[in-house]
Amino acid sequence: MVVLAVQARWESNTNARQRDDAQSPGLLVFRPDGRQLAIGGTDGRIRLWDTSNPDRPVRVGQFVSGRTDPHAVYTPDGRMLAVIGTPVHAVRFWDVHDPAHARPVGRPVGGVGTPIVAIEFDSRGQRFATLGGDTTIQLWDFTDPAHITETGGSIIPTEDSWHAGDIAFTPDGEYLIGVGVRGEIRWWDLNPDHSLRRVCRISGDVLTADVWRRYLPGVPYRAACEGQA
Structure with missing residues (x-):
């Protein structure tokens, strides 16, 4: 619905009749500054649009993510896109600073034994957290994107009945919050x-x-x- 709304917004202006050709588009994410938009679909490709002029959006690049149902987030500085999705459950980072020549950076991380279902960066962009399908949370050091390393052990919720649905850092980066599929909220002091x-x-x-x-x-x-x- 969001993708269709964006298409309708572009097509409502005679100077901005644009349509993305992604198959069954399910990924729609803006760069933090709002000047780039990533759209992905079941064909495994992610298209990058320059939205610096909302009335005249221009597709400026694309790359094959290898994920048929991609989920992605930009790094806080907007230079990279972290992509997850099936059939490869690890996180893959793409340098999209030059959208016409997007390239993978480093090696895929995580996803060993269980799929990664969510990823979240802290506000400084120096670390991120991943949420596994088994509700295990892992922190990662992102100071060197080409050599990402785990930070400490995994965070494993002690309640067997609690299943995380999403995670988020507080703005100061000192706490990680997890929300369960039934609405329960957990806080971890980092x-x-x-x-x-x-x-x-x-x-x-x-x-x-x-x-x-x-x-x-x-x-x-x-x-x-x-x-x-």
Whole structure:
């Protein structure tokens, strides 16, 4: 319906009669600055449109994503498009800064054993989170797009009955929010300093100098809870 609305908007102006030829278009996503639009369909191709002048949109490129039901998000800086979808369940990144020569970047990530059903970037664009079909959430370091690495272990919801439907970072990037298919909301604190403060507040500074010397002989003592009260 959204795709049809966009087509109707373009065709309502005699100077902007444009129609995308994507088969059964299901992907429609704008670049953060609104000046580029990606449309994808069941033929596996993603078309890129220059929408800097909404009355005269121009198709400026396309690439074969290999996904027959693609879902995609732009990176916050708009230079890349992250694409997921069947039959390959991993995330594939495409450099679309030059839309006429879109190219894959790095290797596909994730999707081993379970499909990735959602992807979300933090506001700085230096990391992203993926949501697996088994509700497992994984954080990824995106500081070097050519060498993406996992950040820590997977986040596995403890409630067996909770099944995530989507994920999102808070604007400050310190929390990740998941919403369940029945509307339940879960929050995960991603700031390790917050976790340290909670541990110290509950347990007190149990790691005293004497305990440290007993279990960590030869290692200089560091007060873990100092200043964390």
